[in-house]
Amino acid sequence: MSRVPLIPESAPFSAEQRAWLNGFLAGLISRGESQGASLSPAAETAKKPLLIAFGSQSGNAESLAKRLAREAASRGFAARAAGLDSLQPADLVREQNVLLITSTWGEGDMPDNAISFWDSINQNGSSPKLDGVKYSVLALGDKNYGETFCLAGKKLDSRFAELGATRVIERVDCDVEFDEQAKTWSSSVFSALETGSAASVAVVAEVAPVVVVEETGYNKKNPFPAPLIGNVALNATGSSKDTRHIAFSLAGSGLDYEVGDALGVYVKNCPEVVDAILSAHSLDPQSEATLPDGGTASLREALISSYEVRHLHGVTPNHLSNTADFVTSLRKLQPRLYSIASSIKAHPEEVHLCVGAVRYDVHGVQHKGVASTFLADRLALGETTGVFFHVAKHFRLPTDLSKPVIMVGPGTGIAPFRAFLEEREATGASGKNWLFFGDQRRATDFLYHDQIIEWVQTGVLTRLDTAFSRDQEEKIYVQTRMLTAAAEMWQWLEEGAHFYVCGDAKRMAKDVDAALHEIIQTAGGRTAEEAIAYVADMKKYKRYQRDVY
Structure with missing residues (x-):
């Protein structure tokens, strides 16, 4: 007896694809009938829950987790990707099958969106048990960081085991180029989880091949050859630094970006x-x-x-x-990521960077920062180099334009905040803007001085606090200025201000974080524990965001 095709002509497939799918599904049904079985029960058992949790600072772990969730769904799992900041240990116990993908930043620290989760499973004496949870960890890192390479992933892996969870596949630690390792790891994990049910394996193994959608246009694998159109020294004569304003043309690329994103540059x-x-x-x-x-x-x-x-x-x-x-x-040789220092609304078809050229001497040998001196010294105006955009969803202006914004960006950390202020000006945002900027000397190191002062004069910048460390005997830093302005900062925070930090992760970002906690305690009248909870709440609602390196 002939059958009505299972895939109708109205379906979004070519004639060849419809014919293949109809034949494939008919064969499955035929085999199921001959064995006295139906497809539905097997398909149901194939829908194993799978949670792919990510700790992400720059977006790599998040993008990878979401991509693997789609792949897992195509293989028959009831898969979802979720940031660790949205999860509690009970979520893991309920879903049972958990894949962890996390980066590491600073000196082996957890990504911002993983801190609260880490604290919840790392409390001595009151940590939850993870008995029955099957898991595996993919750690993203950079071997140049030595002993702290992939440390966040290593910590999570060890703690899960201590709490009774069972590894299905050993942890994989990835260097900067992680695509191939991630593919091998995910394939092994999916196979290991699938073997838990013979019925589900039989069905999943014969599902139609996964259709991989290739990226189109310009991207990391196909960078846009962008001409250099600007290279301007931002430090005055006499400075010990060499900071450059670098500008590329995007004309003809069709590329767009948002403030907060980073530019990948091939060097x-x-x-x-x-x-x-x-x-x-x-x-x-x-x-x-x-x-x-x-x-x-x-x-x-x-x-x-x-x-x-x-x-x-x-x-x-x-x-x-x-x-x-x-x-x-x-x-x-890897491309380098730089915080974007411009708004495309203010500079159509352009993208700007703020780059500090690195040069130093070790035992008589002159060393140069690979990317910074390539941009400052070796790439001539008019010459091209490959660029691509790295989306940074973790570093975004508030969608509510009436919200106040506090920005802390010393040195080249000013880059994204120049972009933020250009964007706030271009969009007519009504929210107040407060900038903390610091460097060595006002006379020689006040980056983007004229533009920043103009923003103060026009009211785009509501308040400006500067900290030039070497203009007086006692060194003054941005965190010093924060503490001096504690009362007003607390008022802004209580008004719902979004707080941003960009720059050095090893010292500055940690000092600024400590100052923020102190301000909440002193000006806000909170205990140390309440200040920790207040900051955690800011992070949860994306009111405390960092772009640190």
Whole structure:
């Protein structure tokens, strides 16, 4: 007896796809009838709950978690992705199958959206039990951070085991290039979880292939060749720093971005540094070398354009047997992310950066920051380099334009706040704006001075507090100014102000955080425990956001 096709012609598939799907489903039904079984019960058992929880500071872990949730759903799981800040331990026990994806920031710290969850499972004597929970951890990190590499993921992995949860797959620690490791890990985890039910495996294994939608347009894998249109020194003569305003044209790219996002920039190593390394290691610069993508180039060109060589500069020569051994020991040269310093509403078809050129001497050897000196010294006006946008959903202005905004950004941390203020001006936001800016000396290091003073004069900037550390005997920093203005800051916070920090994670961000807690206690009359809860609440409702590095 003929059957009515299961996939109608109105479905959004080509004729070939409809024919394949109809044949596939008919075969499943036929086998089910011959075995006296129906497809529905098996399909139901395949819908295992799966929670993919993420701790994300810059958005990588969040994007990956959401992508894997879609893949898991296509494999028959009842999957969902959720930030750790939205979860309680009871959620894990209820869903039982949990995948954790987390980055690490600062000196081995939890991402901002994972702190409250970590505290909830790390309380001695009152931590919840996770018996019955099956889990695995994918930790994202950067090996350049040494002992703190992937530390947040390692901590979560260890704590879950201590609380009685069962690993289905051992933790995987990823370096900057995490795509392939993430694919291997997710495939292994999905397979391990699927084997819990023979019926579900039989059905899931024969589901139609997952359709992977390729990104179109310009992105990290296909960067836009952006021409450099601006390179302006922001420090005056006499400064010990070299900070540049860098501008790229986006004309013809079709690209757009939001303030708070970051720009990924493809860079090259300094040819002088590469030549010194080749000489020190007695290597032929014209010998053939394999590139990370499988192609070939001269060794010199490969080291300039494709491999990290920072750790080789100034080290004791190592006479290797051949060029291949040398190249295989190196990491791929990564694009660098910079906080965007402009609003596209104020500068159509442009994107701006605020870059501090890094140069220093170690035992007589001159070292250069790879990306900063590439932008400051080696990329000429009119020349192009590949760029892409990195979405930073964790660092956004309030959607309610009437909300007050407090911004703390010393040094190049001013970058996103220049963008914020341009955006607030362009959108006519009625909310008050308060900026804390600091650097070494007012006369030489007041970055974007004229524009900031104009914002004060026009009222776009409601209040400006500056801290120039070396203009007086006692050093003054942005957190010093915060404490001086504690009463007014507390008033702003109580009015619903959003609080933002950008800059150094190791010291400044921690000092600012401590000052914020102190202000809540002293000006707000709260206990230390109440101040902690107040800040946690700010983070929960996205009123305390950080872009730190």
